[in-house]
Amino acid sequence: MSTETDGKFGEYGGQYVPEALMPAIEELEDAYERYVLENEDGFMDEFRRRLREFGGRPTSLQRVDRLSERYDREVYLKREDLVHGGAHKLNNALGQVLLAKYMGKERIIAETGAGQHGTATAMACAHLDLDCEVYMGHHDINRQRPNVFRMRINGAEVNPVTVGRGTLKEAISETLRDWATNVEDTHYVIGSVVGPHPFPAMVRDFQSVISEEAREQIRERAGRLPDSVLACAGGGSNTMGAFAEFTDDRDVSLVAVEAGGSSLDVDEDRGVAPNSASLSTGTEGVLHGARTRVLQDTDGQIMESHSVSAGLDYAGVGPELAHLVDAGRVTAVNVDDDDALEAFHRLSQTEGIIPALESAHALGYLEAVAGPDADEGDELGDLVVVNLSGRGDKDLETVIEETHERGIANAPDMDVFTGGLQ
Amino acid sequence: MTRANSRALAEAFADGPAFVPYLVAGDPDCESSKAYVEALVRGGADVVELGLPFSEPIAEGPTIQSAIARALESGMTPERFFEFVADLDVDVPLVCMTYYNLVYQYGREETGEPGPEPFVRRAAEVGIEGFVVPDLPAEEAGPLRDACDEYGLDLVFVVAPTTRGERLERIMEQVSGYVYVQARLGTTGARSDVSRATDESLDRLREYDVPKAVGFGISTGDHAERIVAGGADGVIVGSALIDVVADGVENDDPTAEVAARLEEKARELKAGTRRGATASGARSERT
Known part of the structure; x- marks a missing residue:
């Protein structure tokens, strides 16, 4: 499904830059x-x-056993954390x-x-x-x-x-x-x-190697295409990379998980949106050279975004992803800071993989709709691929500090090593 | 003949080279900013470019970025900008310089979807004669160009040192009022010299029948003289004036004092353009 003509994705895209x-x-x-x-x-x-x-490609597609059991379905991770440098x-x-x-x-x-x-x-x-x-x-x-x-x-x-x-x-x-x-x-x-x-x-073309590999790997491993593919979305490069080769497979649902930050509400007076959910809550505008969904006030001033994850902390999103959401091909959802931190610790403890805080948002969504506290009957299906866009080594300082401040329940006690951080 | 919608703007360039100062409206507050604009006009401004501050000013250097931050901090919004313009007591044409998202979003609550028409309509109402939108290249300018034609306003485009051939043609088909000749690559900001790129750009534009105003880096009367002598129809000066405003903010100087300094700086720049015109006139008589 090529959605692009002349640099435009529907109404989005274009070239809004200085003449020089x-x-x-x-x-x-x-x-x-x-x-x-x-x-x-x-x-x-x-x-x-x-x-x-x-770069160490291809990266593996790994079935994660504990998460598969917890969510009562086949869960696979596309291990982009294993790319040289630790991310897609x-x-x-x-x-x-x-x-x-x-x-x-x-x-x-x-x-x-x-x-x-x-x-x-x-x-x-x-x-x-x-x-x-x-x-x-x-x-x-x-x-x-x-x-x-x-x-x-x-x-x-x-x-x-x-x-x-x-x-x-x-x-x-x-x-x-x-x-x-x-x-x-x-x-x-x-x-x-x-x-x-x-x-x-x-x-997108450089990143689409992710879905090219994942599509082939899942067919080899499971004998069929997945029911859904999940990826976190800030600007949207791992998202588009994970979705690109699946967009024509109409039965595969594509879920973009944005950073819900601390709240989806905006503070117009201060020009602050305490989240980075431009697909879920943004409106059409022009930012950094493209028409897309942006977090802006009613005048069109760009808001300050927020996420515990620096890589998702952005007031805009890629124009093609915005178009795919408008067209109904991609579903935009969001996960807040606390749930992302909890998902970070869960994957680290149960699977031995320390995920980037960005990727932890995608895992947090799985927990939200399919975890023990979720309502019955989610729509992700029996075979789910989550793009693990990067590893979390870079986030350790943030995680230790934020986990402590927020009292994340499943975090290990680190006080003895950090001197309490108070 | 290129388009000219605003008669006031055409006239401002008709009587010899124009001095075009730029200030950010509402920097550091509306009242002082109004006094500063009026001082520049007393000092000889022929046209004033007024910046409507946008949160992501990607074409601006540090000086104008700071001015924009001060204006936003003081509460400037598009609607207050229009009120500010309506309140100004000046008799020269005013051009609004801003970024496309503000033009695009204005009036959206009323119309339900974004588009430039309500912004242009409101600008025409308060007496604005034209626009410069530095992040809107000719390729994306259709809707704004149409709205400007509908309300009789001009749309100024920037021609950069890198603009050549077909691109230049495409821009010159769309431009009206004057063309903003970017004197050098980079962002806005006062410099201590005049770039050779300016002469080359003016050469490329010579055959086009539209006023050519040069901006980016001009800070003294001597720069203005050289640029006008080189064939420009006007000089645009922003950062060198905003430096005066910024000094006033830093030292907490009374508005009247800062205004007097701006008026004096305007006289220097205006005198430079006049001297340049004499040199340029003498040269055309010889050839």
Whole structure:
């Protein structure tokens, strides 16, 4: 199901950027069509080879026994946490950095929220020998320090963004400004299926390796397609990657799990939405180069979003995902901070996998509709694939602190190691 | 002949090169901001670009970002902006500079769905003559262009140093009022020199019959002189003026004092454009 024409997904998408960037975007459109869509000069072959050798693909599709028992159905995890760097982000970063190299660009810039995309870009740049600068909000720098160290160790510059709340939204704006200044020799590796065309389509194509593998693996393991596929959704790159090859399979339900944060209500006066649920609660607007669903006040000012997970903490969402939700192909749901933390601990304790806080949202939804406290009769079916988009090592500091503050019931007692944190 | 919807705007460029200052409306508060705009007009402004602050100003450098933050903090909204414009006591054309989402959302509660028409209608009501929307390239501008034509307002487009060939053609088909010649790559902000990219851009635009106003980085009367002597029909100055506003905020100076400094800075810039016109005139007579 190709939903795209001319960079538009229904009413969404487009190219809302300063004129100075338009020639670079046209150049990128041309490169995307030639190298990615038509495999000119064997670009896609090289990309796939590097994903295998450098990235460690294919990742496994694992049946998780305790969760299957708990939810009384077959539950499989697509283990994107096993990709080099610890998240699905490398699929896109490697693709774009390689593309920049084919285009003759000398310098790479990127924004990052949780630091996973920045880390993946820094690794890809070291691997392919290109200069790399990453913009990261100061608030995110504080809550995702291990990734800041990893970027620096890979040789990237990390530029703190201090305006606003200092999260992903401000980091994207600042990276766009850098690009507008250095557009002639620089490629902007955007980290999600957001931004002006061709980014949403191109990032989806690089990420669709997730669903390509998962679709084949589940047919091999279970002899059929899944009843549903679950993925967390911030900007939506792991979501689109996990859904892309299933969108034509009309019997497979696709569920995008957003961050419900602490509440779905908005505070218009303060311009704050204490969640990142732009699919569930946002309205149509223009943000960072595209028309999509955004968290905004009635005037059109973009709200400050919130999620315990830095990688989901964004006021917009990819235009194609917004379109698929409007079209009824994808169902948008949300899971709040506390339930995500609880799901984080459950997977860590029962399956020996520490998930990223982002991915924990998808697991939290399974618990909400199929767990022991759920009402009877959910619609996820007997065979469920959850995209485990990343591993949680980067989140440990946040988890320990937040778990303590919120009194998450299933968390282990860490006081003896942290000195109480009071 | 390119389009010109607003007669006031056409006239402002008809009597020699125009000095076009930019301020963010409501920076640091509505009352001071009103005094500042009026001071710039006393200092010789021919057109004033008024920024309606948006939370994600992706084309702006640090100076204007801070001004936008101050204006938002003081409670500026699109509706207050229109009231602010209606209250201004000035006799030069006013151009609204903002980002597309604010244009797109205005009046949505009334109409049920977003679109630029209510914003343009309201702007026309309060006497705005045109718009600059830096995140709206010609490709996406159709609905706003139509609304501007319906209400007799102009839509100014930015031409960047990277804009060439077909892109330039496409923009020049849509532009009206004046073309905003971006003097250099990057974001807005005062600089200490004049970029060579400006001369090259002016050269590319020479054959088009529409006023060319140069902006991005102009901060002194000498810059203005050089740019007008190079063939520009106007100079747009924002950050260098906002620096004066920001200093006033920092030192807690009385509004009247800051206004007097702005008026003086405006006189310097206006005098520069006049000197540039003399040089440019002398040169055209020779050729």
